[in-house]
Amino acid sequence: MIKFLDLHKINARFEGDFSLKFKAFLDKGHYIKGREVETFESRFAAFCGTKYCIGVANGLDALTLIFKAYLDLGILHKDDEVIIPANTYIASVLAVINAGLRPIFVEPDEATFNLSPLEIENHITSKTKAILVVHLYGQLANMVAINNLAKQHNLLVVEDAAQAHGAVLASEEKKAGNLSNAAGFSFYPSKNLGALGDAGAITTNDDKLAQCIRLLHNYGSSKKYSNEKIGVNSRLDELQAAFLNIKLDHLDADNVNRRVVAKRYLNDIKNPKISLPFYDFSENHVFHLFVIRVENPKKFERYLQTNEIGSLIHYPIAPHQQKALEDYKTLSLPITESIHNTVISIPMSPVMTSKEVTTVINVLNRY
Numbered sequence: 001m002i003k004f005l006d007l008h009k010i011n012a013r014f015e016g017d018f019s020l021k022f023k024a025f026l027d028k029g030h031y032i033k034g035r036e037v038e039t040f041e042s043r044f045a046a047f048c049g050t051k052y053c054i055g056v057a058n059g060l061d062a063l064t065l066i067f068k069a070y071l072d073l074g075i076l077h078k079d080d081e082v083i084i085p086a087n088t089y090i091a092s093v094l095a096v097i098n099a100g101l102r103p104i105f106v107e108p109d110e111a112t113f114n115l116s117p118l119e120i121e122n123h124i125t126s127k128t129k130a131i132l133v134v135h136l137y138g139q140l141a142n143m144v145a146i147n148n149l150a151k152q153h154n155l156l157v158v159e160d161a162a163q164a165h166g167a168v169l170a171s172e173e174k175k176a177g178n179l180s181n182a183a184g185f186s187f188y189p190s191k192n193l194g195a196l197g198d199a200g201a202i203t204t205n206d207d208k209l210a211q212c213i214r215l216l217h218n219y220g221s222s223k224k225y226s227n228e229k230i231g232v233n234s235r236l237d238e239l240q241a242a243f244l245n246i247k248l249d250h251l252d253a254d255n256v257n258r259r260v261v262a263k264r265y266l267n268d269i270k271n272p273k274i275s276l277p278f279y280d281f282s283e284n285h286v287f288h289l290f291v292i293r294v295e296n297p298k299k300f301e302r303y304l305q306t307n308e309i310g311s312l313i314h315y316p317i318a319p320h321q322q323k324a325l326e327d328y329k330t331l332s333l334p335i336t337e338s339i340h341n342t343v344i345s346i347p348m349s350p351v352m353t354s355k356e357v358t359t360v361i362n363v364l365n366r367y
């Protein structure tokens with residue numbers, strides 16, 4: 001059986017280092033906001049090239065806190081419109097709604113699955129105040145065009161970088177997390193940089209925003225038992241930070257391995273029934289997922305199962321068609337709906353063997 005994602009194999013590589021860190025953690029007895037969190041924040045900021053990184057509890061909180069901080073600073077206001085891609089994981093939408101803002105669903109560019117600058121422009125109104133860009137499946141959105149548009153219309157740009165740790169925009173010599181006003185990262189175990197539980201972070205170069213988030217994420221407090229704002233408890237866990245400090249050293253090499261797998265798939269899968277994803281062969285894609293399109297994903301999924309290959313669908317239901325988002329169900333988003341009805345993700349990870357990749361290719365070519 002070739003697993004869709006072998007998380008055990010990914011983390012088993014670090015078993016010795018994890019054990020040493022855990023022993024030190026236990027010996028020290030400092031569980032919240034310790035040296036590991038501090039170290040990770042400064043190292044992840046350096047990795048992304050940003051001035052600040054603030055560790056939080058998960059990716060959804062990271063995005064929500066960015067918007068809540070902009071509201072607190074008086075830069076955004078309740079019910080302001082935020083443009084988001086209609087085809088995303090529901091967390092992007094929930095962050096906007098939970099902060100008291102209005103999501104405006106925009107169709108993506110069908111080739112890249114990412115926001116189309118032209119479509120964004122068509123949806124800008126006098127109430128639009130921000131764009132939440134999602135680097136979906138690990139591929140950077142067209143940030144040069146989107147940032148230009150935002151500048152023209154005086155809009156904030158926020159990145160949902162939960163799937164794009166380490167993706168590089170060569171023309172700007174910048175990485176995901178440093179291509180907008182602020183970015184939210186998730187270190188959910190299956191992400192390219194994954195913890196052994198929930199974890200997340202915010203990156204930004206904005207002094208005021210960073211300062212505000214620092215307060216908001218920790219009970220609105222900078223000094224114990226002194227509370228300056230109505231905050232939340234969303235801290236990066238000390239033990240998860242310790243694990244992330246070990247794994248951060250391997251992120252770039254893991255992303256290279258993912259690209260090696262992707263290049264083989266793109267070269268060797270030759271089947272007219274399968275549409276392969278667009279890739280410009282640069283470092284702007286870290287292949288969090290390798291998403292193909294077929295006419296009947298359910299049937300294809302069964303075929304893969306019969307051949308002992310795991311797969312997953314990202315995502316089977318578009319956010320505006322979820323029960324939770326009933327208010328938006330009358331929207332007509334044909335490109336998004338057709339994407340959700342035809343996508344399926346095949347095995348992709350930094351620890352797949354060359355033989356496993358060959359098996360996947362052969363099975364797909366026989367479909």
Ligand SMILES: *Cc1c(COP(=O)(O)O)cnc(C)c1O
Binds near residue numbers: 160187188199
């Ligand atoms: C994983 C993910 C999130 C949310 O991260 P959590 O840590 O699970 O809260 C947000 N946006 C996208 C695109 C994601 O893939």
